[in-house]
Amino acid sequence: MPSTSWVNLPTQWRLQDVQAALNVIITSLSVLGIFACARFCWQSAIPGMARHRSIPISDLITVNTFGEAIDIIWLLKTRIFQRRHLKILVQSCLAIILSVVGLVSGPIARYSTSTSHRVLPQNISGTIAMRHYVAILNAPVLWNETFTSLDQADFPHDQLLDYLPDPTIPWTYDRREWNSTWSLDCKSTERTAITLEDTGNCDYILDELPGLQKVISPSKYDVSNFSTWWGGEQNNGINQDVLLAMGAAKVTDYDEVLNINLEMAIDLAAVYLHNLSIQEDPDSYCYFGKGPVESASYTKIECIVRRNTLDPSLNYIAYPDCSKAWQVAQALVQYYYARFVGESIATGNITTITPRDLMRFYQVWVSTKDTQDRYSVTRTLSVRVPVVQLSTAFLAISILVFVLIILGLISYISAYIRSRRTFEETPQSKLEWMLRGVRPTERNSSLHSSPDIEFSFSPIKRPTTSQIRAVTSFIQEKGDIRRSEFENARYSDSFNAFDMSPTPVPYTPAPTQWQLPPLPFPQIPRKPISSVYTSASEIETWSTGDEGERLVSRAP
Incomplete structure (x- = not known):
């Protein structure tokens, strides 16, 4: 959009x-x-x-x-x-x-x-790295929070963190705000098939599965700098799916004058094995049972970690050149184990751990390892601020x-x-049309202006207060007239639909013996049923014949 x-x-x-x-x-x-x-x-x-x-x-x-x-x-x-x-x-x-x-x-x-x-610079809290701890294990929740935070911040894969922002804050990476001590240069190997067979030689994992030497060469790393760890799902007496992690690290450049490591190499690989034998001897040092592996593949990164800042007094920086850097392999299995086993049980379709995932996890492992002291520091970083x-x-x-x-x-x-x-x-308005329908014609002019007040744009000769009072009085008078007309108006279905309601007259009953005067009509009405001029004390009976109408009787 x-x-x-x-x-x-x-x-x-x-x-x-x-x-x-x-x-x-x-x-x-x-x-x-x-x-x-x-x-x-x-x-x-x-x-x-x-x-x-x-x-x-x-x-x-x-x-x-x-x-x-x-x-x-x-x-x-x-x-x-x-x-x-x-x-x-x-x-x-x-x-x-x-x-x-x-x-x-x-x-x-x-x-x-x-x-x-919107991305705005803000002061946020975080933890600073310290060159103290050599490893961290069994922290999948912390790793997952940090992994997600780095991905959402679009943090590059070519450096390690000296400062780990609070993962609950939606910060974002801006290269102008970072000056990492260590850079990361990695070579990636995408998923590659490999042929493996367990020889039963339990001296070392590379002897038990010689094909793994194609993943990480023993000529590159000494056994003391090498580590493997595995986990998987067993079903029907075999290892149905196995995730085997391999890690190796060594220092490749050292400054004797400054007494600091300048460069180190680290390899990290994730190997997938499907359908291989179970080691049934509890006293054996072998990982698996003897025999071929039905299928296997791996992904790998080969990285060079270089130090950019040569100041030996710096202590609050990343510590990738620790003595047990290869233990990242064990942490890798711990992090992906739950997902791996779940997919193996559910469908058997295992999600590949890509080289990019391996690089990101290595960054996460080093940063969480170095910030275990939780030493909080506030820094100014770019933050994604929600905006409507x-x-x-x-x-x-x-x-x-x-x-x-x-x-x-x-x-x-x-x-x-x-x-x-x-x-x-x-x-x-509708109200004005109704009032116009019930308003007498002769009163029209009086409703629109008062004879006592004339509006003119000529200079006012009386005080302002008097003018205001006059205008107020006129408005009030006009409103009173319209309100009175509205409240007293009635509607009927006669010719004059609208009429003003007359003022009610109190009713007074006539005395019983009161006699009305003679009717002023030249002829007596024909067959009157009743008349307002007939006293309540008299009842007259009329008869009609050849001689015309005549009074028959009158009851007092």
Whole structure:
């Protein structure tokens, strides 16, 4: 992924905090985007309103929610694509898109961020080497931590470490920060097949398996500088798979004046043997039983270790020229034994220990051997610091949306300043449309301005405090009127849908003996069932015949 696709954020910011903030930002931009678009489209109709005092009501429609967008699209259907409804179409599309964006803000925040690292110099702790210990064994966990740390730091294979950084810190190698005392120059031999047969001669391993002399020549190293170690899996009375490590080391250059070793040679080999006899005699010095080995192969490194700094007083440096350097062979088997046996039991497909692995393990063994005192020292090294990255595409779109929102709001505010009276007289929100529906016509002017206050850009002649109080009083008065209208408005299914709720009148029952005056009608209504002008104390009975309607009886 190109680096230009992502922007690094400050290293102190955590991924979960950034994603949480992006959720809020995306939702806020969605809400503000819908709001700004609706206000911008609405105010674009105000100049026409100011000139003609009458414009199509569709020009004043604002779409503020997903539901409103669906409603207006359902109403207009294909007519929404007509030119005169262009603003409604734009508002509806933006309301739907931004509503969906706000809904999926979580996934957007998730895929708009990434984690990487920056390499920065930092003071980190570590252990310094000392020329004291000659070997280290049975430390596979420590070796594995160090092995992984050196690989992750991309430490080169051509030098030994005088200082071992804390393996829990994600440091990385920078050659400008290292000045190793010992260099390592190795020749590698990749996996090579070899023919082996156990002769039964138990004097020495090279006599028992003479073919091993092709791996490490006895003419190159004295027996005292030679070491072998093996481990493996036995099955069905044979050694099914065996890992045999061979190591040899000797000093090849010595400075008698300075009394220091200048150069040494070391060979390290991993030999794989498959299906060979078991040594059944417990008193025998032979490693294996007599007989041929079904198959065998090996990998090997031949290294020259040279000292670069000739100061004999240096003590806190690597110590590869120790007296038991060949014991690295035993450590090699201890480190790989678990993996080797597991693969032998599971599938029989053994992972090859490559020459590169052998070089790395030798570095690990020497560095862990020399730092067993755990003498902690702080040094400045390059460290991979985790950093949160933000997608440049997301950042560009967010900035564009924010700029458009600001421009839309600026345009709205500018238009309001130029045409304040028209803005206030023209309904905008759903609430204002409702209030306009219930507002009496004769009261319109009083709702928009107070006769006691006149806004003018001419110099103010009264004190600033008085002006502020007057403006505050006007705003409060206007708000009170609108609030009263809203709270007292009612809706019915009659012709005048909206009406103002009348002030309730207390009910007072009439006295029982109260007699109403004669009805003011020229003729008596036909078959009245009841009348508000009938006293509760009277019941009249009417009859209809040839002579017309007449009163039959009256019950007091």
